[in-house]
Each structure stands twice: as structure tokens, then as C-alpha cells.
Amino acid sequence: MNTTMRWGGWGDPDRAATLSDSIRGLLGQALGVEAPGAPIPADLPLEPCRIPADVLALLGDVSTSHADRLSHLRGKSTPDLLRIRSGDAADAPDAVARPDSHQGVLDLLAVAVEHRLAVVPFGGGTSVVGGLVADREGFAGVLAVDLSRMSRLVSLDPVSRTATFEPGVRGPEAERLLAEHGFTLGHFPQSFEYATLGGFAATRSSGQSSAGYGRFDELVVALRAATPTGTIEAGRAPRSAAGPDLRQLLLGSEGAFGILTELTVRIRPVPEVRHYEAWTFEDFSEGTAAMRAVAQDGPAPTVLRLSDEYETAIGLSRPGALGSGAGGCQLLIGFEGTADDVAARQSLAADRLRALGGGPLGTGPGDAWAAGRFAAPYLRDALLDAGALVETLETAGFWSTLPTVYETVREALVDALVEQDTPPLVLCHISHVYPTGASLYFTVTAAQGPDPLAQWDAAKRAASDALAAAGATITHHHAIGRDHKPWYADEVGPLGVAVLRAVKSTLDPTGILNPGVLIP
Numbered sequence: 001m002n003t004t005m006r007w008g009g010w011g012d013p014d015r016a017a018t019l020s021d022s023i024r025g026l027l028g029q030a031l032g033v034e035a036p037g038a039p040i041p042a043d044l045p046l047e048p049c050r051i052p053a054d055v056l057a058l059l060g061d062v063s064t065s066h067a068d069r070l071s072h073l074r075g076k077s078t079p080d081l082l083r084i085r086s087g088d089a090a091d092a093p094d095a096v097a098r099p100d101s102h103q104g105v106l107d108l109l110a111v112a113v114e115h116r117l118a119v120v121p122f123g124g125g126t127s128v129v130g131g132l133v134a135d136r137e138g139f140a141g142v143l144a145v146d147l148s149r150m151s152r153l154v155s156l157d158p159v160s161r162t163a164t165f166e167p168g169v170r171g172p173e174a175e176r177l178l179a180e181h182g183f184t185l186g187h188f189p190q191s192f193e194y195a196t197l198g199g200f201a202a203t204r205s206s207g208q209s210s211a212g213y214g215r216f217d218e219l220v221v222a223l224r225a226a227t228p229t230g231t232i233e234a235g236r237a238p239r240s241a242a243g244p245d246l247r248q249l250l251l252g253s254e255g256a257f258g259i260l261t262e263l264t265v266r267i268r269p270v271p272e273v274r275h276y277e278a279w280t281f282e283d284f285s286e287g288t289a290a291m292r293a294v295a296q297d298g299p300a301p302t303v304l305r306l307s308d309e310y311e312t313a314i315g316l317s318r319p320g321a322l323g324s325g326a327g328g329c330q331l332l333i334g335f336e337g338t339a340d341d342v343a344a345r346q347s348l349a350a351d352r353l354r355a356l357g358g359g360p361l362g363t364g365p366g367d368a369w370a371a372g373r374f375a376a377p378y379l380r381d382a383l384l385d386a387g388a389l390v391e392t393l394e395t396a397g398f399w400s401t402l403p404t405v406y407e408t409v410r411e412a413l414v415d416a417l418v419e420q421d422t423p424p425l426v427l428c429h430i431s432h433v434y435p436t437g438a439s440l441y442f443t444v445t446a447a448q449g450p451d452p453l454a455q456w457d458a459a460k461r462a463a464s465d466a467l468a469a470a471g472a473t474i475t476h477h478h479a480i481g482r483d484h485k486p487w488y489a490d491e492v493g494p495l496g497v498a499v500l501r502a503v504k505s506t507l508d509p510t511g512i513l514n515p516g517v518l519i520p
């Protein structure tokens with residue numbers, strides 16, 4: 001696999017997806033897609049680097065090359081990609097630094113404070129909320145701090161089952177390093193192949209196996225961050241009563257409070273057996289009730305995902321077989337562990353799901369999902385090429401409010417994107433379950449209008465207003481970035497915003513860290 005991310009799209013350029021004739025037909029007939037979208041340009045011109053040469057010299061090993069600046073331009077949301085396709089490179093950093101130690105990060109921050117540089121911590125660059133775009137006004141330049149050189153496994157404690165990593169290690173490399181010792185982290189978001197542990201922590205990421213392994217913030221037991229005012233460390237024991245948990249203050253802080261330079265995470269033995277299977281339910285509400293029963297009363301699965309009727313019909317959980325979906329609602333359930341444990345939980349779950357109206361579909365769809373679980377993002381580039389607008393959004397709520405959140409967000413998206421009686425395709429699945437609630441994840445496809453950026457902006461606003469009105473959170477795992485700030489401000493209230501600003505002013509008094517991100 002080519003590990004260098006395609007700058008104008010997703011992932012490994014050698015794995016670019018092509019659309020089947022049936023998908024092209026569906027786009028034309030069902031969505032009214034007529035003309036191709038703007039292509040990814042071969043290159044984009046950049047403004048000259050604004051950081052003066054004498055300041056660059058103080059930053060040490062720093063790059064101002066066109067290729068480096070372009071590959072650190074924004075993240076990977078659809079609006080980010082549409083801006084590239086429209087030829088807009090205005091947010092490119094002026095320079096890219098690649099420190100290789102905690103002290104190296106502290107040194108960079110000292111220069112940035114003194115010479116008024118905005119600093120953007122850069123992990124895998126997969127942010128989908130505008131988390132990699134800094135305000136430029138009032139700054140002498142923007143410096144991306146790429147953490148890819150800090151990607152070591154620092155230590156491993158097999159007794160406590162913890163491992164300490166530097167932040168720039170990507171998902172697959174972390175798994176490879178742990179597997180040498182017989183362990184796994186078990187964190188597999190769809191961006192796994194490119195995103196980093198530092199990015200997971202800074203955004204409170206959640207992986208596809210979160211039912212079994214937990215969210216990333218639940219896996220972090222200790223951390224260290226470099227801030228413009230010094231080093232902060234938190235986490236001496238799994239749990240502590242020593243005041244509020246400062247780990248939680250840094251988790252999800254999106255580079256606005258400090259740069260995470262070390263993370264100690266919980267690890268588990270590599271499972272002996274991985275078993276994924278699918279079930280079908282008559283409709284979304286029956287499937288949701290079954291899912292809730294399993295989430296609340298067990299047996300605890302490792303993976304649990306329920307597609308609504310629309311997502312099931314399209315077959316989105318199996319990108320390789322898109323368009324070959326079925327009726328009803330498909331539930332995916334997976335178990336990992338020792339052979340005996342997996343067999344026992346699988347058999348208990350089967351009894352429970354059958355009693356709740358489920359019909360078994362066997363391991364075929366489960367194995368197909370596991371094989372194609374990181375493939376879907378490649379389809380987005382092909383769909384954008386073809387003239388479709390495609391984007392995702394997510395939220396979470398309590399079980400009692402989830403049906404209302406689902407209905408109102410769906411309705412808001414359809415209303416905002418309906419064109420001449422042609423409704424968009426709005427697909428949804430429930431994943432990331434808890435005893436008290438779950439996350440809803442929507443995938444939206446429509447024909448691109450003349451201004452697809454404005455088109456998505458209107459739809460996203462409508463959906464965000466709808467989910468907030470229904471009492472759900474603006475994000476379950478994508479974080480705040482720039483895009484979610486207005487809804488975040490309402491969610492935490494004026495006093496909450498004041499607390500965030502007070503923390504920011506203590507750790508980053510001159511406001512150089514990711515200005516414009518997170519803090520309303």
C-alpha cells in the first residue's frame with residue numbers, strides 16, 4: 001500500500017475506485033446526476049511563504065516546498081475536497097515542521113510565540129470538521145507541525161496491558177508494533193489506515209469495534225502535552241479521585257490547548273478468533289430495539305452496526321458490492337476473543353436476536369464487511385468526479401430520543417437537498433452503542449448543483465439545527481473543528497464557553513495554537 005495520502009482526495013492513489021455501470025445508472029435515474037463534477041486539479045498555485053527567512057531559520061528543519069505545503073492543506077471533509085476541486089488553496093500552511101521529540105515541539109512553540117506564528121498540529125490530516133485550518137489574520141504565518149517523525153512505541157507494559165506511543169504513529173503501524181508483542185489496540189475507525197494516535201486522542205475518535213474495545217478516549221490512560229506555557233502530564237493510575245480528570249481536558253482539545261506528544265493506551269491480547277455475522281430485521285425500529293437489548297443486557301459484542309432500510313437497500317456496509325443490497329434492515333454483529341468466549345457470546349446473542357424478530361444471514365455479509373471496511377472513502381472521490389455530492393455527518397443521543405433525532409435529521413437533509421422533485425439519497429446506520437444510547441451516522445448523496453459547497457453548507461446547517469433541537473450532540477466522534485463551533489457554543493452554554501476560554505488562556509495565552517478551531 002502507498003502510505004502517502006493523495007493530496008486532492010482520499011488515500012492511496014493506486015487504490016482509486018471506479019463506479020460500476022449500475023451505480024452510474026442509479027446516479028442518473030434516481031438522483032438526476034447529469035454532468036461530471038469539477039475534477040481534482042493536477043496542481044494548485046500557492047501564495048509565497050509569508051514567514052520571514054530569519055524566523056524560518058529559527059525553526060530548524062522546516063520545509064516550505066510546494067509539495068509539503070499542498071499535502072498539509074486542510075483535512076478530508078467533502079467541503080475540503082470541493083475547495084481543492086474549485087482551485088482554492090488559500091488555507092495552505094506557509095511551512096511544515098517535523099519535530100522528532102517533545103523538546104523539539106516545545107522549541108517550535110517558543111519560536112511561534114515569539115514571532116507570532118499560528119501553529120496547526122498535523123497528525124494524519126484526516127479531519128472532517130475543519131480542524132486543520134487556522135485563522136491567519138494577526139499572524140506572521142501558519143506553521144503546520146507534522147508529527148510523523150514522532151511515531152515510536154516508547155514502552156510496553158504487558159503486566160498492566162498498556163503501551164506508550166509517540167503521537168504521530170498511524171493505526172496500522174501501531175497495530176504492527178503491538179502485534180510483535182501479541183497485543184492489539186482494537187481501534188479501527190474508517191480512517192484507520194492514515195489517521196494517527198495523536199489525532200484519535202485530539203478528536204475523541206471512535207472505531208468500528210468500539211462496542212468491544214471502547215472509544216479512543218476510554219483507551220487513553222495517560223498523556224503528555226507540550227503547550228506554549230510548558231509541559232502538562234496527566235494519568236498516574238487507571239482511575240483517580242485526585243480532582244477533575246485532566247486527561248479529559250486534553251482529550252478532544254483538537255490542538256487548541258497543546259500538542260500531545262505521548263499517549264499511554266490500554267492494550268489487549270490479539271484475539272484468537274474474529275467472528276462477524278449479519279441478521280435481518282423487518283424495519284429500523286425493530287432492529288433498533290434488538291440492538292438496544294444487546295447493548296443494555298448483553299452479551300457484549302465487539303462490533304454492532306444496524307443499517308436503516310435505505311442503507312440496507314444500497315448495501316453500503318459492503319462497498320465492493322454497492323447497489324446489491326436487500327430489503328429490511330441489516331444488523332452486523334461481531335465477536336472477538338478466545339474461541340470459547342466467542343462461541344458462547346455468539347450463541348447467546350443468536351438466541352436473543354432471534355427472539356427479538358431477527359433472521360440470521362450468516363457470516364457471508366459479516367466477512368464482506370470486514371474485508372471492505374476501509375474501502376468506502378475511495379468511492380467518494382469517484383462520486384465527486386461523476387457529479388454527485390456525497391458527505392457524511394454523525395451525532396449521538398439517548399435511546400429514548402434516537403428515533404426523533406433520526407426522523408428529524410433525515411427530513412431536514414431531504415428538504416434541504418431535494419431538487420425539482422428529486423430527493424437525495426439519505427442513508428443511516430446506528431453504531432457505537434452504549435447502555436444508555438448510541439450514535440447515528442448519516443451518508444448523503446445528491447446531484448451536485450451549480451455551487452456544491454453552498455449546497456452542502458445549507459444541508460449541514462439544517463441537519464445540525466434539527467439534531468440540536470431534538471436534544472442530540474453536535475458530534476459523537478468527528479469533533480468540533482471550525483464547522484461545529486456554533487452548535488458547540490449552544491451545547492455547552494455561555495459559562496461552558498468561558499471555562500474553555502480560561503483554559504485556553506492559561507495554556508496558550510497568546511492564542512497561537514490552532515486559532516479558530518474548537519473554542520467558540
Ligand SMILES: Cc1cc2nc3c(=O)[nH]c(=O)nc-3n(C[C@H](O)[C@H](O)[C@H](O)COP(=O)(O)OP(=O)(O)OC[C@H]3O[C@@H](n4cnc5c(N)ncnc54)[C@H](O)[C@@H]3O)c2cc1C
Pocket residue numbers: 010075076077120121122123124125126127128131132147167168188189190191194195196197198199200201202203204205206207208253254255256258259260261377477478479481514517
Ligand atoms: C474517510 C474518513 C473516515 C473517517 N472515519 C472515522 C471514524 O470511523 N471514526 C472517527 O472517529 N473518525 C473518523 N474520521 C475522522 C478523522 O479520521 C478523525 O478525526 C481522526 O481521529 C483524526 O486523526 P488524524 O491523525 O488524521 O488527525 P488530524 O486530522 O491530523 O487532526 C485532527 C485534529 O487534531 C489535531 N491534532 C492532530 N494531532 C494532534 C496532536 N498530536 N496533538 C494535538 N492536536 C492534534 C489537529 O490540529 C486537528 O485539529 C474519518 C475521516 C475520514 C476522512
